[in-house]
Amino acid sequence: MTITAEIIHPPGTPFGRTEADARARAARLEALLGDPYDPANPHGLQTLFAADGRGEPPAATEALLTEAGFGAELVPAAQGGLLTRADLLARALRPVFRRDVGLGFGYGIISLFAAGAVWTAGDAQQRRDVAALLLNGGRATILHHELAHANAILRHEFSARRAPDGYRLDGRKDVIINAARADLQVVYARTDPARGPRSHSVLLLDPARAGAGRLRHLPRVDLPGMRGALFSGLEFTDCPVPAAALVGAEGDGVGVALRVFQVNRSVICGVVTSAVGTVLHSAVRATTEGRTGPLAKRWHKPLAGVFADLLACDAMSTVVLRALSLLPTQAHVYAAAVKYVVPDLLREDLEELAGVLGARGYDHASPEYGALDKLVRDLPVAGLGHAGSASCQAVLVPQLRGLAERSWFAEQEPPTELFRSGAELPDLEYGLLGIAGGGDFMAASLVGSAERLAPSRGAGGTLGALADLAEAFVTELRALREQCRRLPTSGAALTDPAVVVLSARYAGVVGAAGVLGIWEHQDGTDPFLADPAWAVLALSRLAGRLGVAVPDLPDSIQEQILDELVRRYQEGRSCDLDAVSYAP
Template sequence: MTITAEIIHPPGTPFGRTEADGLARAARLEALLGDPYDPTNPHGLRALFAADERAEPPAATEALLAEAGLGAEFVPAAHGGQLTRADLLARALRPVFRRDVALGFGYGITSLFAVGAVWTSGDARQRQEVADLLLSGGRATILHHELAHANAILRHEFSARDAEDGYRLDGRKDVIINAARADLQVVYARTDAARGPRSHSVFLLDPAQAGTGHVRHLPRVSLPGMRGALFSGLEFTGCPLPAEALVGAEGDGVGVALRVFQVNRSVICGVVTAAVGTVLHSAVRAATDGRTGPVAKRWHKPLAGVFADLLACDAMATVVLRALSLLPAQAHLFAAAVKYVVPDLLREDLEELATVLGARGYDHADPAYGALDKLVRDLPVAGLGHAGSASCQAVLVPQLRGLAERSWFAQEEPPPELFRSGSELPDLDYRLLGIAGGGDFMAAALVGSAARLAPARGNRGTLGALAGLAEAFVTELRALRERCRRLPEAGTGLSDPAVIVLSDRYAGVVGASAVLGVWESQDGTDPFLTDPAWAVLALSRLAGRFGVPVPGLTDGVQEQVLDELVRRYQEGRSCDLDAVTYAP
């Protein structure tokens, strides 16, 4: 069985750097995984639900992904892998995540989270050795912080003290994905007792060389979700680390983490929408199965609304993933804002879809409907591998005053390639990612979109409605500017509810900017995305969540979006901006 040649380019073959390449890789993976609704498919939803019930990894599907060379997706093209741009990576991974979030983490994306430190600061030897490991089917995991600490990388779980031949590692963490089966452990450990940005360093640890008596494997931990993933703990006591295990320089750990988290946050937002799309398809099936007429009126709002939300989430994720390549020094702010908004929208969407699916959403025996229950349990646990809301707020809040004083309504718009599908972009380079400053290109894009739509304000129809919504979000940005200018210069903490509200509202403005930018960039190829209706519904819902006052929906908008959703369901197409055809 020669699957590997289908997925990984042979040595010397040019690597694709366009949306078409990412979609082609996704299509090949879709075909390999097969029809998720076929009850006899060993990689279908019924088999994945059964593995979850047994709290076991889906062994057959993990073996298929290994044979398919999925690890190449996490290795830069310069080292023989497939990784060129983060937006293409997200597209390629969606077939896995639309079936099972736990599978996507347990066999796959956790390795990217871990080895991002090597792509950021590793030397040539470390980069090639890690590339070889992943390309040969190996896995990596990350050891940095306890769950209760959100992403407080400065907390003291692991420490590495100087030794004659390198370092000695001590510390314990109880919940680590793939702790017992990873071939490489990337450890963020304290190397300086003093608090501060230079207190931590990053080390590579080969579990096979850790030494007897220095590592204790702790029992497996059962969690409410992602039950098919393997979580357990590790305790180190004087574990030897050679000097060459250090990644970058001593004290680089915090800066490395802040760069890596940008990619992690953004990629997660780019793939979990596919999982919610599976539940949305189930809800459409529930609302249409056995009916010959139109969808019942009571289901119009939840179905069309969730579809519009998924398009908005995809717009936010896609734009920030492109920004990591196009505007790497400035993307950190937007990465935090998108990670702040998208998970909350998706959780609310699942609650809406539960009203449509009812008890069927919890029927694991029926692959056509049972994805709701599993995803409701999996999504909170999926926060184990990346930044949580508190850490995103920690990025946003300290910058609000500076943005209000120097950036909003003053900065130039970003390049149009940021929003335009098919644009050629530079490869992702972790080393170029900034961690502070750089202004706010998304606020500038919002102001620009509203200005171009201004002539349509007051007109009847969806274009006039969209122009009004754009101006409403610009008015919100003006109000935020006035309030954020009054924030204290220092000491603004996350414990102040008023400040948290400001970060909430700012994240909503950023989301609106992405939706408007993606809508403006349409070239007419897709009539549905070119029409303003989906953007009007998406922005109306976003405005309602963040308290931005807007008029009621234009007549026919909800029905127009619902008609597209039903068409995609009938044709077996995805609920994102790409509208790709799924496996039969």
């Protein structure tokens, strides 16, 4: 693969390493995409839904994103792009994902998932080539082995055997996003028949140079969701791959995958929350349209509750995305925990919103209400289904006993920059990401937050409820410590349903730590976020799901959160921590 085009920043694109820079890039993208509810907008929801219904990519919107320099977001700044930190990347991409998860995946972010191997272990020439490809509007796709995703659509594997001039690639995979239109294929191929951590290697393949008869494109596969994305298969037969296509060293594939997947799973959580925010706006519209008085009482609980969940999901995602930069050797456990918790919360939220929207939520042609049906279908295909949860369990379960014995209630709290908005953080370095060990900084953060809130326990009011909830989660962590210390050291624990339940409880506990950390380090510029009400409702809902004791909550909390939600809807603001303005 040789790309010689000049690398330039997209004109007019703000560049920098601050949250303000990322918000400016997101605002620019919002303005380019226009009002999503305008039926005449060629990039609006009605057009995107129609393309999904036809099973076609939205060509005009993809062309707009290419012209806008979307690919620069996926390329590290050191290689001429805009990518500095994962949390800033998620903020910059949300305008696309809040409109269409299939577009966000099918058009672009899958290229980041593929290129991550090069950003992790590629040599200087490979980095230059892949950067130039993405910066000039090209696409990359990923041909992964099963380990990194534990996903049923990824069962087939590829094998590569050594040859005098490099490798010969064989194998087949039936379901690959952008298989037919990617300019670069990043292949995780088995290079050692023996099982073990050195079994796979990463190869870069230019499909245009595969050779006649060596690469066969298989038919398109229609999936229930992301219908506008293009899934099809590939089959390689004795396909030559040059030695220079090897990323890193032979046998590095598993380690590369485990590092890259931390970024991938965390970014997914950071962007798909915005898509559920679109559905929440639809629900508020449905309950307020044509009414002059207050909302009907029956809608208060689901609307306020889902809003609190979205704030919690954003808090958890923001913390892990920052941790990838600030605490790279330790972030892998929390990345798996967040990917475990957030999809479950979002799925349950969509079920609640379906009850609010009723039949309107399944009106495919409606830009105001059609997002629910599409998102229910899209999320599992985007890796937020049960198979994705299984991959997170595979990370968490083997570490529970060690964390219980050595880390919980013994480790130091993480730096406050992990939670503080506007804090300066190092750039993301894929190669620094750890894949094992490293302790549990979020459990330490939970204990610290509970200790600082302890004087308010039992005092009543919103702050008292928050203090009681924090202590309840710490009590749950103590119980987990006793149970996890008795876990077997063999791999049999992975298939034990009781141990899987422990991993779910643990993920919820450290997820709660993210919410507490974000609330505790508010700078007061947003009175709503500085008030503990949203954190109380979010933690009470999470505690209820885990069977953790929930204190009595003040009656005013639900109304306070509902008022903020309606205000944001009326002002066209997002349902996340940033409350950014949408396109008019």
